[in-house]
Amino acid sequence: MDYEIAAPEPAGLVASLGALGYSLSDAVADLVDNSISAAASRLDVDFTWAGTDSWIAVSDDGHGMSADELVTAMTVAARWSADRATRDLGRFGMGLKSASFSQSGLFTVVSRRADTDWQVRTWDRRLIEVTGEWRLLHYCPPSAVPIVERLLEHLDYGTVVVWQRLRGYEDVDAENRRAQISFHDGADRVARHLGVTFARYVEDSRLTLSVNGEAVTPWDPFLLEHPSTISQPPEELPLAGHLVGIRPYVLPSLHRLAEAEAAKAGGVRGWQRQQGFYVYRRDRLISAGSWLGLRGLRTEERFNLARIAIDIPAETDAMWQVDVRKASVTAPVLLRPSLLRIATNARKAAAESVRFRGQLASREHDTGLHFAWNIKRKAGTISCSINRNHPVIRALLDEFKDDPAQIKAVLRLLEETVPIAGLRALHETDTADDPQPFHTIDATNDSDAVAQQILALMIASGRSRSDALGVLRQMQPFDQIDGFWTEDVPDPSPSDCPVPK
Template sequence: MDRINLPPHAGPFVDSLRSIGYSLDAATADVVDNSISAGASAIDIFADWGSGAPRVAIKDDGKGMEPKELEEAMRLGGVSSSVTRSKTDLGRFGLGLKTASFSQCKSLTVISRTQAGASWYGLRWNLDLIERENIWAVQVLPISICEQILKKIDYGLETGTAVVWENLDRIMDQTSLDAQAFFEKRIIQLKEHLALTFHRFISGVEVKRVKISVNDQIISAVDPFGTRPPPDAPASTLLSDENLRVGSHRIRVRSYLLPHPSKLSHDHLNSICRNGDYHSAQGLYIYRAGRLILHGGWQRLIRASEANKLARVQVDFDNDSDHLWRLDVKKSRVELPATLRDQLKRIIRNVCQKSNSTFTKRAKMPSLDSQPIWQRVFDRERSQIQYRIDRNHSLVKHLINEEDGLGNKFALLSLIEESLPLELIKNDFSSDDIFVGHSDNEDELQQLIRNLILVGIEEEIIANTISSDSNFGFSFEKIMVLIQRIKSSEYEH
């Protein structure tokens, strides 16, 4: 049978690869995977705005690559996904370095060496060149250019690898009015993503410890299971630790019950989950060779709920069972093996029952805040939860102690309680794309303080109330400064 060789046109094919769907977070994590697989003990992400020409580099002190190794690493599909990998290899398809990088930039440079004193070897994919000339060719960089680039990204190590992204056309929002602020915000979000995705490597839990930093600022690990509490703080309870079998492969599953958030400090809560949001952080945490692939949510095994928010289930699989999980190129999505789902349901039901009972045993639970306005009340007879305004709160007492219109004020409080939009709040918290919280706008806070002062609320009561509410995130001292600023402004006028 006759055959026709139809290689892809380089320019259009690369343009398609750029649209696989990597975020900056996922793309950077994919490159960090390579650094860890190369035995790095320190990885630093260099992010420089560069006067409007931003540059990002992932630098490591790993074993580095010889020229031929680097050439294969820069080849698309350089390593087959069917090749047997070492247990610590976080790679998968032989595409990650290229597709992750192309998704963010049009210039990918990789510079590496394996021995101190040896010459650096650098290759560059220039997507403008590929599009213009329609050729699959990387540029070989002169040693002098390699050294110039390494100097610009503050690479001072003897051996290792630097992956450099330039011409970052996909990382920026072209509609942003303040491009630099947008870029810096993305880097902050990147730090949060790395702190969770690689938390076991950062803390050295069951894997080799790796120091990860951004612009030389070391990232602290998130502790999603609450197993490393600060002194005198409660730790999570390990409810089960099992090895499940899927064919010839072993899957380790551990379930944890977290302490009730009312027992934790604000900082401790934030070390467990972003913004202390227990609700959206409940669910499965799935790891491949110690690296977090997917977190939060129950993969349609049960529904997320307020009563289940203390439940976490850790699932570990090795890189030799990737085919069972249908791991995608970005290593950000998996599908639970069908034979594992029923086994997981049993474990999940048990930990969620424990979480549920923790709530139902608390007839009246105080808020995390030291002087909460809202109280959560459980009606045992009707198995119903209600939210009530604390009539003993200092601000509320100030309101209802006034003689005029007392009945109307009680009626208003009752109306607010009964009309609390619980279903809307539940829907908002269930969304992965919406952040639910108070404004952190200082101008809006000043207006709130000004209104409280105008109705005669004492300064200390105002400061205590706002600073003790974790939703606002302002200290007592900060509130007092704002109060004095407002009073000074009013006096001047």
């Protein structure tokens, strides 16, 4: 056999690991996975702003690692084929490295088992690029020493991961207020994401989580404590010698929820993007609020109350196509007919629950989602009017405030010509060919172009960029699709944003 050893070039592989698509929240969650696998009962995430010298650290009180175990943990894909314990949330043996390289150019891991001394190893991306070698350092870089000393004060054993040279902040002055706001916004997003992803662990006290000293609040997507939540019969579907647990829920109609309850149940993305399947792997949430691409299942407002929990065995990861980031799955072909049946029944029950009263209540108890239309029923008549308080409409009216007659005439014309007959014919049946927002061949370009114009309009009306992006994320139809407004990364050009007053 003739062959050559074609080893990957270290710097190129590191760059590839850093480009796997991790958001900051996904990356921190990957480190939490490792802490849970190490039987940690407490985990703290620290964000410290210092401009270019800003850092993020994750500390846990798990069982820690010996020197050999730490080297293995720092080696790319060293455990990809290893048998894993039942509490192990790992997938490919790449999480620590890929997550860390995606967010930092320098990261240090310090760990100790109860029967050993503290061990330390560091990856320096610049050193890898200069030497072309996998030189795993046996010490803390000087800039990390005071950070590690501070974090170890309250740990007898466990593991600390410190990220430095953070992506997006390599050349940012500590006095840059816009960058500082972006940095702390990232900490808030991480706290919310951890509360969603590890809710089961926090709720049953298996894990205490905090971000910058504040306890992470778990988020229950199914409102299990609410008396009006309907739990449909559970099922177990066989797959490759294992059982996949399914439990559908129909949430209470919004008129049965207090304002605070409705806002919390809507989650970070809003009610419409939270409907669908919630896929858990060893109690860790992988996918939240998706119909998994099943044929004919579209996201519609009338199905907002349908949420379905799926518990998949880790042994079936390959069949579910769990990705490296543990952030997405694909339904196995063998289960799709059963999942479609279960989802159809849950959607039907949810639609019945919101019919008429619920549809109107969802508008009246809006939890931050911006609707372009107001729908009201008064004296037996339903009226449709354009929402003048919609951020874009309001900004447009302000733009034409010197001569608003023309724009007002256009709005009135649209209100008086709503194609009721056509819509009624279209929705006689629930068909898969109903129009969807930005669902053409050029959908991504179209939605981005429209969103950029709306963003510019809101900024011109006096909003900061971060505020305008927050509004855009809660605006139909952008609350239902992904684009630059949903990217969970620091603004790469903080200087382009107006300084908030």
